[in-house]
Amino acid sequence: MRHGLLLIDERGRVVLASGRILNILGGREGVISQGSSLREVLRIVRRCAGGAWGQVRAQMWSHVRARLPRPHAEHISGTFEMTLQQHLLEVHLQPVTGGRWAVAFEDVTARRAAEAEAEAMARRDPLTGLPNRLLLRERLQEALGRLRRSREGCAVLLIDLDRFKPVNDTLGHPMGDALLKKVADRLRSTVRPTDTVARIGGDEFVILQTGVREASDTQALARRLVDLVGRTYMVDGHLLTIGASVGVALAPGDGSEADTLLKNADLALYRAKLDGRATYRFFEPEMDARMQARRRLELDMRQALARREFQLHYQPQLQLEGNRLVGCEALIRWQHPVRGTVSPLDFIPLAEEIGLIVPIGEWVMRQACRDAVTWPAPLSVAVNVSPAQFKSERLVEMVMSALAASGLPATRLEVEITEGVLLQESERTLQTLHRLRELGVRVSMDDFGTGYSSLSYLRSFPFDKIKIDRSFVSDLSSNRDGEAIIRAIAGLGKSLGMTTVAEGVETADQLERIRAEGCTDVQGYLISRPISAAEVLKFLTAAPRNQ
């Protein structure tokens, strides 16, 4: 939209002047009107510009000089901007036939301000007002530029909030947002004005620390962050506690490019989380190598199902009364063409982390049901089900489908869960467990006694079986407490009407003590190591007393 127009003839006279721009280019300073000379126009502009004339002239001169009306000169159109009396004017010069000139003015003050605001907003996180990833990168690049010029070091501290998701999930997003704002305030309060605090994701923040001379400067900040974020928050009448895991990369030692530093801080953060969270870790080059190895394992694992590299082994479980074999626990084995046998301890945690446990767990369930149906009734099969599988909406349907496809009665299937399952979304998890129980599937609690609240979980769900962790059994020979613990759990199981299985029984002595303490069942190398499906059938024939 044009705000003013001057038409100047070939002799440099204004032949047309219109539009509200004339209010800016005029008033006390003189009036631009029909008949004004170009010289007068420039004089008025000069007066309007006042102290800014030098600047306006510089903005204008190179554009205007070449375009002044000279009958034989070559005229070219052009656009430039000048600031007059707090107005930003875009001036467009256009040659018109006969050596005349049209000068169109547009007041772009509001538009430029809106553009500048949009530009600034594109660099801010709307919730906290902190710089976002874009602005962080720009500041990081500036800091790295200074590093190249003046050797002034800097550090990237990547912060991930621990236990933030449960706040969001249980108390709602407005509460989560309010908490994030408080975290942002705390982070701002603990850095220097020259540092940058940015929010780059849901619960991910970054601090760019500048002027770093020693790693100890950054270490002090990292320690402060863990402490500060971990202090209790009062949000809308709720006392909330979260934590912070921090990954740190230092420039130039850990990289002198923005991407490298952010990637290395992320690797260090991953280590901090693995090491139990609520802590900080500095990047070390081996972290990169470990992450590469993890990626290769992940790629291999993604192909393993299709390549049929997984197998199930079974470990028999014995009922002490009558020395009767009552079932087997299904344990996955991965036979990799190059890696050889990969222990579930090395791949199940990763499969859980990346969600691959859902298809792998489904394969385990279907294969275990297919194998168990070939065993004499009422032998049952116990299948480990991971916390991540409980997050899948399809778990109950998948179990029903595995039972239906194999023809195994639900009463011969048992699912083994650990405390990790009950730690998450307990209402939904309990519902799933009840639905499985309604089908006739039995539910047992694995690794009992190793978690923080094993006892309280016994109250939340009527388990059929408690599996006493093998650490208590191995303690039997070395530590008198082991005996007392097993006795207590066996007593608890008896009062609650639950079967108690002692795991990891390796010696006849352990077996006798366990029997004496009142456990009902045992499992361990003494009875049998985990064996292949074909060997289970041989085991059953070789030990007819077990059937």
Ligand SMILES: Nc1nc2c(ncn2[C@@H]2O[C@H](COP(=O)(O)O[C@H]3[C@@H](O)[C@H](n4cnc5c(=O)[nH]c(N)nc54)O[C@@H]3COP(=O)(O)O)[C@@H](O)[C@H]2O)c(=O)[nH]1
């Ligand atoms: N979600 C799934 N988890 C699974 C599955 N298959 C296995 N696992 C879990 O991996 C962990 C390691 O399992 P594994 O290497 O198979 O070890 C099991 C037994 O071999 C071992 N065991 C059994 N008896 C003894 C013994 O006498 N001594 C001894 N040192 N070890 C013994 O214990 C493991 C069984 O543990 P548990 O499940 O707690 O009963 C393990 O946590 C598996 O759960 C799977 O398909 N899905």
